[in-house]
Amino acid sequence: MITTAHQKIGTPSITTLSETIDNETSRSRIPGNTGIWVGIFCVLVEFLMLFSVYFIARIHNPEAFLNSPDKLLTIAGTTITLFLLSSGYCMVKAINAIRSDQSKTAFRWVNLAIILGFAYPIVKYFELSWYAQHGINVKGGIFFGTYYYLTLNHLVHVTWGLMGLIFVSYRTVKGGYTSESYSGLEAAALYWHTTDILWIVLFTFFYILR
Amino acid sequence: MIGSAEKTWFILMGLTILGAVVGEAGNVGWPLTLSVVALIYIKSSIVIDHYMEMRSANQRIRNVLRLFIILVPMLVILSFAWGEEIRRFTTLS
Structure with missing residues (x-):
């Protein structure tokens, strides 16, 4: 008892x-490796500085930041957000697949993430072409100067992220990752998700906030 | 079968479309500012905890990420509430 x-x-x-x-x-x-976190924190500090530029410009030019967002294509900003977040979802699925040692499935998910990720520069190209046709350029005032400065800077970081995804896609198909060792794949996914967070902020600042 | 990753994706899609609708509604002032602050915080939190899986990872790293997504909405509120004071403070001449 x-x-x-x-x-x-x-x-x-x-x-x-x-x-x-x-x-x-x-x-x-x-998660990932220590190196990627050094990179991610550097990017966050960099964008915190860029956001400060946005706020200073906004505070000194309230009229420009009240009316100019109406001239931007909200549909383009929304589409980019949907593509980037969907691409991030694919990387979540890729990580889950590699944890089950399903390299081929992980490879497919990474490739889908790359395809959805490339939709961003394509949509951006059409968006900027539309602005150019309608006389909206960097000389169009402080709002558009800030818009081009921050969003093109973000596009550069997305390009690094896409290059990282292409590299881990190659490593995945070559059997470079297993359920025991996948820090490289996870690091690329983490950087990619960081660009998601930065775009969430930029989308809100330029397309929604008045 | 809908898993947690799919639910997270659906929620993020919904919040993004909601944000676009709010922006196109043409609202200004505190209601829009607070909506914007909430959208940034909620969407970024979801990415950090569910996409990046930081809830079950190193908490120091998670806290730094969370600090970032708290600081940015705070800047929005500061610029809206004390814009004139900050403008005077940041004027060089």
């Missing part, structure tokens, strides 16, 4: 301890 009661009390406490250790181990895990 005493032994049974002891077991009843003891077994759950051992399980709880095991779960606690697993949880602690998980919560100290650095």
Whole structure:
């Protein structure tokens, strides 16, 4: 009777301890690798500075920032956001696949992420062409100067991200990642998600906020 | 079968379209500013915790990311609420 009661009390406490250790181990895990986080934090600091430029320009020119967003194509900004976030979803699926040692499935998801990611520069090209046809360029005032400065800067970072995805796609098809070792794939995905966060902010600043 | 990644994707798509609708509605002032702040914070939080899986990863890194997505909406509120004061503070002449 005493032994049974002891077991009843003891077994759950051992399980709880095991779960606690697993949880602690998980919560100290650095996703991807340390190098990618140095890069990501540098990009975040860089964009925090660029956002400061946006706010200073906005505060000094409230009229320009009140009326000019109406001239931008919200449909283009929305489409880019949908493509980027869908591309991010594909990278989530790629990571899940590689954790199950499904390299081919992961390869397909990474390639779909690349295709959706390339939709961004394509939509951007048509958007900027439309602006050029309608006389909206960098000389069109402080709002458009800030718009081109920040969004083209973001496009540069998306280009780095796409190059990273192409590289990990090649590594995936060559069997470079397994469920035990996939930090490179995860690092590329993390950088890609960071560009998602930055675009969420930029989309809101230029296309929605008045 | 709809998994957690699919649900996250659906929510992000919905919030993006909602944001576009709010922007096109032509609202200005505090309602739009607060909506914008909420959209930035919610969408970025979802990306950090569900796409990047930071909820179950290193909490220091997660906290830095969260600091970023708190600072940016705060800048929006600061520029809207104290625009005139900041304008005077940042005028060189």
